[in-house]
Amino acid sequence: MELGVILNAPSITKVQEKDVIFADAGYKFKSNLQDKNVLLVVGDFDSLKDVPKRENVQKLNVEKDLTDGEEAIIRAKE
Numbered sequence: 001m002e003l004g005v006i007l008n009a010p011s012i013t014k015v016q017e018k019d020v021i022f023a024d025a026g027y028k029f030k031s032n033l034q035d036k037n038v039l040l041v042v043g044d045f046d047s048l049k050d051v052p053k054r055e056n057v058q059k060l061n062v063e064k065d066l067t068d069g070e071e072a073i074i075r076a077k078e
Contacts, residue, residue: 003039003076007069008047022055023072024048040075043068 004017008025012032020036022029024043030052042058045051047068051059060071 004036005069005072005076006033007072021072021076024068026069026072027052027055040072042072042075 001019002017004015004020006012006015006020006022006026006029008023008028012029015033015036018035018037019039020033021039022041024045025047027041027043027048030038038055040058041052041055042060044060044062044064046062051057058075060068064071066074
């Protein structure tokens with residue numbers, strides 16, 4: 001199964017994978033990726049500011065050893 005992990009970036013123009021996991025502020029690109037199947041949104045949401053309400057969300061503690069992106073990659077590997 002191919003899976004995209006969407007991280008915070010200046011912009012995203014194309015994502016090839018149909019299934020995606022968003023890491024924290026990467027979720028700001030959700031409206032540009034309406035055709036994608038959101039498997040998970042993971043993060044402490046310090047960058048995004050708001051926790052998404054209508055998605056499968058895993059909220060992380062602000063004090064942690066890994067970044068939100070690293071956590072998203074771990075979830076993708078699982």
